[in-house]
Amino acid sequence: MTNIANKKLTLAKRPVGDPQPDNWALETETIDGLAEGEVLVQTALLSIDPAMRGWMNESKSYIRPVKIGEVMRALAGGKVIESRNPRFTAGDYVTGAWGVQEYAKGTGDEWQKVDTKMAPLETYVGTLGLTGMTAYFGLLDVGKPQAGETVLISGAAGATGSMVGQIAKVKGCRVVGIAGGAEKCRYVVEELGFDACVDYKEGRLHAEIKKHCPEGIDIFFDNVGGEILNIALAHLRLKARVIICGAISQYNNTTAPEGPANYLSLLVNRARMEGFVVLDYASRYAEAGAEMAQWMMQGKIKGKNHIVSGTVEDFPETLMMLFRGENFGKLMLKLD
Amino acid sequence: MTNIANKKLTLAKRPVGDPQPDNWALETETIDGLAEGEVLVQTALLSIDPAMRGWMNESKSYIRPVKIGEVMRALAGGKVIESRNPRFTAGDYVTGAWGVQEYAKGTGDEWQKVDTKMAPLETYVGTLGLTGMTAYFGLLDVGKPQAGETVLISGAAGATGSMVGQIAKVKGCRVVGIAGGAEKCRYVVEELGFDACVDYKEGRLHAEIKKHCPEGIDIFFDNVGGEILNIALAHLRLKARVIICGAISQYNNTTAPEGPANYLSLLVNRARMEGFVVLDYASRYAEAGAEMAQWMMQGKIKGKNHIVSGTVEDFPETLMMLFRGENFGKLMLKLD
Numbered sequence: 001m002t003n004i005a006n007k008k009l010t011l012a013k014r015p016v017g018d019p020q021p022d023n024w025a026l027e028t029e030t031i032d033g034l035a036e037g038e039v040l041v042q043t044a045l046l047s048i049d050p051a052m053r054g055w056m057n058e059s060k061s062y063i064r065p066v067k068i069g070e071v072m073r074a075l076a077g078g079k080v081i082e083s084r085n086p087r088f089t090a091g092d093y094v095t096g097a098w099g100v101q102e103y104a105k106g107t108g109d110e111w112q113k114v115d116t117k118m119a120p121l122e123t124y125v126g127t128l129g130l131t132g133m134t135a136y137f138g139l140l141d142v143g144k145p146q147a148g149e150t151v152l153i154s155g156a157a158g159a160t161g162s163m164v165g166q167i168a169k170v171k172g173c174r175v176v177g178i179a180g181g182a183e184k185c186r187y188v189v190e191e192l193g194f195d196a197c198v199d200y201k202e203g204r205l206h207a208e209i210k211k212h213c214p215e216g217i218d219i220f221f222d223n224v225g226g227e228i229l230n231i232a233l234a235h236l237r238l239k240a241r242v243i244i245c246g247a248i249s250q251y252n253n254t255t256a257p258e259g260p261a262n263y264l265s266l267l268v269n270r271a272r273m274e275g276f277v278v279l280d281y282a283s284r285y286a287e288a289g290a291e292m293a294q295w296m297m298q299g300k301i302k303g304k305n306h307i308v309s310g311t312v313e314d315f316p317e318t319l320m321m322l323f324r325g326e327n328f329g330k331l332m333l334k335l336d
Numbered sequence: 337m338t339n340i341a342n343k344k345l346t347l348a349k350r351p352v353g354d355p356q357p358d359n360w361a362l363e364t365e366t367i368d369g370l371a372e373g374e375v376l377v378q379t380a381l382l383s384i385d386p387a388m389r390g391w392m393n394e395s396k397s398y399i400r401p402v403k404i405g406e407v408m409r410a411l412a413g414g415k416v417i418e419s420r421n422p423r424f425t426a427g428d429y430v431t432g433a434w435g436v437q438e439y440a441k442g443t444g445d446e447w448q449k450v451d452t453k454m455a456p457l458e459t460y461v462g463t464l465g466l467t468g469m470t471a472y473f474g475l476l477d478v479g480k481p482q483a484g485e486t487v488l489i490s491g492a493a494g495a496t497g498s499m500v501g502q503i504a505k506v507k508g509c510r511v512v513g514i515a516g517g518a519e520k521c522r523y524v525v526e527e528l529g530f531d532a533c534v535d536y537k538e539g540r541l542h543a544e545i546k547k548h549c550p551e552g553i554d555i556f557f558d559n560v561g562g563e564i565l566n567i568a569l570a571h572l573r574l575k576a577r578v579i580i581c582g583a584i585s586q587y588n589n590t591t592a593p594e595g596p597a598n599y600l601s602l603l604v605n606r607a608r609m610e611g612f613v614v615l616d617y618a619s620r621y622a623e624a625g626a627e628m629a630q631w632m633m634q635g636k637i638k639g640k641n642h643i644v645s646g647t648v649e650d651f652p653e654t655l656m657m658l659f660r661g662e663n664f665g666k667l668m669l670k671l672d
Contacts, residue, residue, distance in 0.1 A: 230595065273602060
């Protein structure tokens with residue numbers, strides 16, 4: 001092979017509050033050949049996820065932080081352009097967590113081959129990727145929804161929330177979303193089939209939740225945290241389950257997150273609030289992916305992707321779209 | 337029977353913050369005879385519980401509020417002085433929730449006869465009463481402790497906390513308490529057999545929890561709330577259970593309770609925080625009481641009672657002892 005110049009985005013310093021341009025460094029390295037067993041992939045899509053903000057912090061979390069000087073972690077999809085590994089052939093499409101770079105070289109042990117004749121690459125990165133797995137296991141394993149129950153979902157127009165709601169509908173639940181703005185709310189109800197959606201930007205969350213969940217909430221799937229979590233807690237039914245998936249409203253705080261003052265609703269309602277990490281379910285991804293794919297083919301669930309075209313240099317600005325609520329569906333950066 | 341003048345304490349108005357003298361009214365009524373099926377009991381002991389503060393509020397909770405003008409709800413123990421009910425005979429000892437009054441007349445449907453030859457009346461009101469049931473079901477049913485796990489308990493020298501810790505020891509756990517002051521800490525370790533106790537008044541909760549729970553907390557049994565809950569959350573282990581039994585630090589707040597800012601530890605550690613209400617376990621009190629009595633007779637658990645002597649007029653001041661942390665063990669008011 002000829003030498004390849006690989007542009008990659010590394011973490012230059014840890015952010016305080018919103019990530020800034022100087023948190024990143026653009027580096028170019030030369031990839032000059034594959035060892036036996038290695039494979040070279042060209043990145044086509046980068047998944048842009050709220051969890052990335054946490055990976056930039058120094059503190060211990062459910063996964064080790066990205067180190068200073070290291071390529072920013074990201075789930076990605078791409079095409080094999082050269083292989084010295086019998087598992088892969090040039091032209092194969094693969095997904096894996098090789099990060100924000102144009103090319104990746106490795107043994108591919110943790111990369112998955114995907115069939116782009118069955119579904120486009122973005123479906124494997126999004127709906128059938130970690131986003132879909134997060135929705136599937138969070139709702140079904142942690143929340144254990146029963147037909148007829150009321151499920152409230154924050155970040156309802158987002159990648160995970162939109163999947164959670166559709167899966168809850170498959171399970172026979174009444175589904176109410178919370179999203180920002182009339183367009184997102186319309187989409188969630190009219191296109192995804194939620195029963196109702198509350199626009200938090202109208203500032204009447206209490207009244208609107210009460211209106212759409214008059215008997216209270218059996219399951220609250222929270223992607224947002226802050227005041228939305230706090231208000232939702234005030235509407236729990238007996239034996240409710242609050243699933244802590246994320247807290248995008250809090251990730252860029254420079255002070256401690258806002259704690260949910262209404263947590264004693266857990267006592268009064270004999271309810272539980274529980275966190276989960278999708279990586280724990282890796283051994284069951286195949287099973288879940290098969291079921292999700294079937295629901296997709298039956299038209300029961302659909303993914304909406306928000307694909308931004310650009311280069312690895314556009315990653316920082318694309319990431320910020322998440323925190324400004326500018327994405328509409330699963331956000332990805334497509335490398336030109 | 338001759339007419340009996342019954343002094344009773346009623347709720348005159350709802351408190352804002354700490355209960356004040358004008359929240360209460362002392363009334364005297366005449367009890368002038370029993371109808372067929374009724375029984376008259378003379379109160380000997382009143383159980384003084386943190387939950388009482390919640391019962392004084394207007395808002396819906398797990399049990400209906402005490403109404404204005406109604407006798408203050410309290411668990412009590414006393415002696416039957418006259419009976420026209422075949423289930424009871426004068427001289428029987430009974431427990432029931434007849435409230436803060438010197439005498440109670442009723443059908444006794446929800447009162448229990450107790451055998452004071454087996455244990456003194458205060459044991460039935462405390463250790464084998466709702467206090468013991470709260471500790472038993474909260475720890476065992478909600479927390480599901482496993483031998484070798486680390487259990488942290490706030491309010492460790494209090495009525496519930498001291499029982500929780502002893503039951504956790506029976507189950508083979510490592511048990512660490514949090515209490516206020518050196519004397520309570522000494523008692524919890526030396527007399528109740530906790531492995532360690534942290535004095536929160538020393539202001540080094542983070543460091544002390546880290547020292548005594550170096551691998552983190554599997555179960556946190558919280559009676560206190562506020563900053564103690566928040567700090568405990570920062571020390572959870574994977575799959576930890578946080579049992580919300582109460583929040584005595586917050587009950588007299590005039591503003592919203594302090595929310596636990598560290599709640600995202602639930603996500604990172606795949607942990608859950610769950611509330612419960614002991615009244616839900618009524619059908620299993622007998623089973624639990626039998627097991628607790630056996631542990632008592634085997635010397636594995638012991639109750640410490642803090643008995644104040646007085647009249648129903650002393651109830652308001654005795655209640656305040658709880659919120660000032662002045663009780664040491666299960667607080668009761670013994671009527672002279």
